[in-house]
Amino acid sequence: MPIGGRKVSPTAVEKESAVVASPISGREVELPAMWNRMFEPRVLSDYGPDGFARLRDMAGGGGTESLEWCYGCNKCVPVCPVDLVGEYGPRKIHRKVQTGVDLLEDPDLWLCTTCGNCLRVCPKEVDMIQIMPEAREGALAEGNVPSELQDVFQKTFRYGNALGENPRRRAQWTRDAGVPVKVLPKDPSPVDVLFYVEDYWSYHPRGQEAARAFARVATALGVDFGILGHEEKTLGDSQRLAGEKGLFDSLVEDVAATLSKYEFNRIVTPDPHGFNALVKEYPKRGHTFEVLHYTQLLAPLVDRIEWQRELNLTVTFHDPCYLGRHNGEYDAPRTLINAIPGIELVEMGRCRENGYCCGGGGGGMWLDGFTRDHTTERLSERRVREAAATGADTLVVCCPYEVSRFEDAAKSTGNDHLKVRDIIEIIDEAMGHGPAAS
Known part of the structure; x- marks a missing residue:
């Protein structure tokens, strides 16, 4: 009861034993002392607001407070x-913070892939897509970051790409494409x-195969396109979601300055993460x-x-989280798959809005070593x-992260x-190019 304006914990009254009679049958049951506590009111005092307050007051601020809404x-x-x-x-993370765990120093901070499936079903709109990047930004400021991720941040800062490759090698994939690919720094026409x-x-060998396939397909369809070559830098959305907001802002400035040099009507990318950045963050x-x-x-x-060619394939399709749940595009990939002659599409149980995550989002692409210690697979x-x-x-698939992840x-x-x-590789083959042509 309130005493002097404050609530105080009640005094627990425990007995050595208690006998309880059923009001229906009249049968008596003897309970040991450990059960006596249920008969006395108790104040829950094993949690407090400090963990939530720390998240709420972090720099950047706007989304971390939603964890309290759970x-x-x-x-x-x-x-x-x-x-x-x-x-x-999120419910488990909420409870851990509630009971005193410092999320900024806990492995749970880095396990979320920001896939968005929790937000899809949450009636209180607890938004891990905002909570995790902001909390990770705070952890980075305190020096709490997995070494794998720190390596990627350094490579991105130095080379403009997560793989640490020489920018001048960005257009090397075009040499074996079999069709001319316009490199805008060499030919800046619209x-x-x-x-x-x-x-x-x-840069990735399997990704380059898909890039060459796209170039052949786009050329055959009369698409007027060009690439930035060595002037291209990553759009940085995965780095942002992993907590490096400062690096992301720097990339935005560099990318915007580069794009302003050329005339084009629209941007097309194979990367759902880059797509998400251009659609939601750059504006x-x-x-x-x-x-x-x-x-x-x-x-x-x-x-x-x-x-x-008519291909004799039974395929199943993996929805990328950042193309599907985050941006609502489920039909375009399936339109292409179903149009390919000889293809039978069978859906997995987890597909479309409830599609399962490949694990590469939110920085997870570079954290397999870290997550191995905290998951069964x-x-x-x-x-x-x-x-x-x-x-x-x-x-x-239709995301650059996924071919190498799923092949491994x-x-x-x-399941060798x-x-x-990638969808584009199958289209390219059915058009008369690719593996079956060699």
Whole structure:
């Protein structure tokens, strides 16, 4: 009861034993002393507001306060991809902060992939897409950052890409494309489409195969496009979500300055993370463009494609979180897949709005070593198992992160028979190019 304006904890009265009679049957049950406490009122005093206050008062501020809104309904936990391979979910994080855990020093801070599935179902709109980047920014300021991630930040700052590659090698993939690719710094004439290749299609061997396939398909369809070559830098959305807001702001300034030098009507990128940055983050900083994912560019042109081969493939499709849940595009990739002759599409149980995460978002692309110590398996391995269970022989993707992630996962889970290919590679093959042509 309130005494002197303050609440005080009640005095617990415990007995050695208690006998309780059922009001229905009259049967008596003897309870030991440990059960006596349920018969006395208690004040819950094992948590406080300090952890939430620290998050709420952090620099940047606007989203971290929503963690306090959680009222424990638990809808987020069953849809959280990390919880399926560990112990996770916004409700669990809320409870840990409530009981005194410092999120800025806890491994949970780095396990979230910002996939957005929890926000999709949360009635209180607890927004991990804002909470995690802001909390991570605070952790970075205190020097609490996994070494793998710190390495990526340093490479991005120095080279303009997460892989630490020489910027002058950005356009090397074009040499074996089989079609001319306009490099704007060498030929700055206007183009309809500025093709923003991003890091993994520029440098990763499997990504380069997809980039060359896109160049052949776009050329065959008469798309007037050019690339920035050595002047291109990563758009930086994954770095932002991993907490490096300052690095992201610097990249925005550099990218905007580069884009201002050339004339184009729209930007097309294969990277859902880069797409998300251009659609949602760059306009906040005064830079607005017409932006398409490459599947959105090609889907309306599908009737113009001249197919040369009928492929005998059963495929299943993985929805990228940052193209699907974050930006609402589920149909363009499927339009392309269903148009390819000889393709049968079978959906996984977790697809479209409830699609499972590959584990690469929110900086997770570079944290496999870190997450291995806190989960039973990688999210990409869990997803490959789901894909294999459909009976498909090919897992189809449309995000540069996913081909390498899923190919590695197919090997580590013993599903080597499951081929992983980007949609553009299959289109390219069905048009008469690619593996079957050699």
